[in-house]
Amino acid sequence: MSDHHFPLRVYIEDTDAGGIVYYVNYLKFMERGRTELMRSLGFGKAAILEEGRMFVVHGADVRYLRPAQLDDELTVVTSISKLARSYLIFRQQVVRSGEPLCQGEIKVACVEQASMKPVAIPGTVHSVLKQQFSLRK
Amino acid sequence: MSDHHFPLRVYIEDTDAGGIVYYVNYLKFMERGRTELMRSLGFGKAAILEEGRMFVVHGADVRYLRPAQLDDELTVVTSISKLARSYLIFRQQVVRSGEPLCQGEIKVACVEQASMKPVAIPGTVHSVLKQQFSLRK
Amino acid sequence: MSDHHFPLRVYIEDTDAGGIVYYVNYLKFMERGRTELMRSLGFGKAAILEEGRMFVVHGADVRYLRPAQLDDELTVVTSISKLARSYLIFRQQVVRSGEPLCQGEIKVACVEQASMKPVAIPGTVHSVLKQQFSLRK
Amino acid sequence: MSDHHFPLRVYIEDTDAGGIVYYVNYLKFMERGRTELMRSLGFGKAAILEEGRMFVVHGADVRYLRPAQLDDELTVVTSISKLARSYLIFRQQVVRSGEPLCQGEIKVACVEQASMKPVAIPGTVHSVLKQQFSLRK
Numbered sequence: 001m002s003d004h005h006f007p008l009r010v011y012i013e014d015t016d017a018g019g020i021v022y023y024v025n026y027l028k029f030m031e032r033g034r035t036e037l038m039r040s041l042g043f044g045k046a047a048i049l050e051e052g053r054m055f056v057v058h059g060a061d062v063r064y065l066r067p068a069q070l071d072d073e074l075t076v077v078t079s080i081s082k083l084a085r086s087y088l089i090f091r092q093q094v095v096r097s098g099e100p101l102c103q104g105e106i107k108v109a110c111v112e113q114a115s116m117k118p119v120a121i122p123g124t125v126h127s128v129l130k131q132q133f134s135l136r137k
Numbered sequence: 138m139s140d141h142h143f144p145l146r147v148y149i150e151d152t153d154a155g156g157i158v159y160y161v162n163y164l165k166f167m168e169r170g171r172t173e174l175m176r177s178l179g180f181g182k183a184a185i186l187e188e189g190r191m192f193v194v195h196g197a198d199v200r201y202l203r204p205a206q207l208d209d210e211l212t213v214v215t216s217i218s219k220l221a222r223s224y225l226i227f228r229q230q231v232v233r234s235g236e237p238l239c240q241g242e243i244k245v246a247c248v249e250q251a252s253m254k255p256v257a258i259p260g261t262v263h264s265v266l267k268q269q270f271s272l273r274k
Numbered sequence: 275m276s277d278h279h280f281p282l283r284v285y286i287e288d289t290d291a292g293g294i295v296y297y298v299n300y301l302k303f304m305e306r307g308r309t310e311l312m313r314s315l316g317f318g319k320a321a322i323l324e325e326g327r328m329f330v331v332h333g334a335d336v337r338y339l340r341p342a343q344l345d346d347e348l349t350v351v352t353s354i355s356k357l358a359r360s361y362l363i364f365r366q367q368v369v370r371s372g373e374p375l376c377q378g379e380i381k382v383a384c385v386e387q388a389s390m391k392p393v394a395i396p397g398t399v400h401s402v403l404k405q406q407f408s409l410r411k
Numbered sequence: 412m413s414d415h416h417f418p419l420r421v422y423i424e425d426t427d428a429g430g431i432v433y434y435v436n437y438l439k440f441m442e443r444g445r446t447e448l449m450r451s452l453g454f455g456k457a458a459i460l461e462e463g464r465m466f467v468v469h470g471a472d473v474r475y476l477r478p479a480q481l482d483d484e485l486t487v488v489t490s491i492s493k494l495a496r497s498y499l500i501f502r503q504q505v506v507r508s509g510e511p512l513c514q515g516e517i518k519v520a521c522v523e524q525a526s527m528k529p530v531a532i533p534g535t536v537h538s539v540l541k542q543q544f545s546l547r548k
């Protein structure tokens with residue numbers, strides 16, 4: 001799988017009094033990228049929720065390199081760096097004109113909605129991800 | 138009932154690139170004020186949700202007078218201006234040192250969670266609100 | 275001018291524990307629509323800020339009709355219902371498959387950034403808006 | 412220095428359609444905690460900005476352990492784990508009734524506002540932080 005690219009625009013809602021994108025919001029941008037990667041593979045969020053499971057973020061390790069500004073056009077670049085039975089790790093970058101502004105590794109686990117306990121990623125989802133993931137190397 | 142007062146602080150998360158509080162966030166401040174008014178009457182959000190009903194905002198009419206800044210200490214002043222069978226209207230102000238920055242009328246309806254259709258406000262909630270409301274005049 | 279249409283997707287960041295779009299966030303959606311309308315006329319936010327003026331929201335009157343859900347594809351429909359010397363009023367709807375979910379009138383004023391006092395909308399911006407606005411009737 | 416404790420309440424604005432606190436928002440909670448720690452030492456955000464410098468987050472490494480719910484009362488526990496010339500690292504936890512829900516290490520750098528380049532933390536700020544930091548051991 002080649003990296004997934006998702007374009008977005010910076011709006012005033014994304015900025016803070018420093019005149020730049022509020023750093024917390026890059027995590028929202030990254031989630032949009034992951035969501036669209038999953039959607040491009042045929043999995044809307046709704047699909048997962050129907051089985052009483054959901055994906056939740058268990059960890060985020062983010063580095064900020066340069067600030068984005070109001071009106072900037074950004075791209076979220078997403079790949080899967082690890083796929084396990086009950087979780088996966090996304091490697092993501094938010095870039096502007098090819099220049100990385102922010103990069104992160106996000107660990108997303110599949111949990112049972114009622115108990116919030118880790119469970120196996122649904123079979124159909126896992127096999128599609130595995131196929132994509134192995135194609136990558 | 139005298140007006141309900143709820144204090145809050147402006148954090149960087151609340152601001153935008155204009156260097157002031159992002160106007161949309163006053164609606165969050167107002168909701169915190171309404172939530173705390175209800176809590177002061179003995180009604181946490183959870184209590185309502187348990188009966189399969191929930192309060193949802195059906196309308197908001199907001200005027201912005203002066204901007205708030207980072208670090209400002211604000212107060213949300215809330216009263217109930219109308220109480221009907223299935224909805225109520227809150228009159229709210231966000232003030233700084235007694236000076237109004239933002240004022241609004243928020244119409245909040247009680248709906249059945251499954252259908253999102255209006256239903257009567259639960260009896261215990263309604264009677265407490267009515268008592269408070271009538272005391273006001 | 276025909277109405278301006280701006281499409282957007284609902285992400286998890288837009289929702290709340292009620293399982294629907296958090297009502298405050300429709301105001302963000304509407305601002306994206308206004309921003310893109312202005313951009314389509316040649317005016318990025320940056321252009322306004324350069325003259326030491328900025329647009330700020332002075333009032334918002336919003337009605338909520340039906341809730342949007344996670345993953346929904348929405349459209350923000352925007353027109354200008356009034357154009358004055360120092361402010362304009364936008365009429366906006368957020369729709370899903372042609373069905374209105376939320377509608378609002380947003381009053382946006384042009385202010386001097388330093389003082390936050392109302393000033394005339396920059397001439398070039400005003401004349402383009404006026405031309406668009408008069409074409410409408 | 413003993414750890415700094417900052418209490419907060421979970422409002423509907425903090426939650427998502429999963430019925431829990433949206434994980435991105437813990438970063439907002441943590442920033443409130445850091446801001447109040449700095450304020451308790453005599454440094455409002457405004458003080459830093461006046462010298463043409465500002466603190467920006469350069470990195471965040473966050474682990475999510477258990478979800479918080481609507482209405483929860485949380486505490487942000489903050490300490491400084493490293494103090495360098497131009498940056499510091501905060502160690503933070505968001506806890507509920509003593510139980511950690513989320514923990515993170517946040518690297519905050521001092522930059523020149525115009526260039527966004529790292530600069531030395533202002534002397535008065537650095538010496539107070541150093542004093543607090545050394546007291547800790």
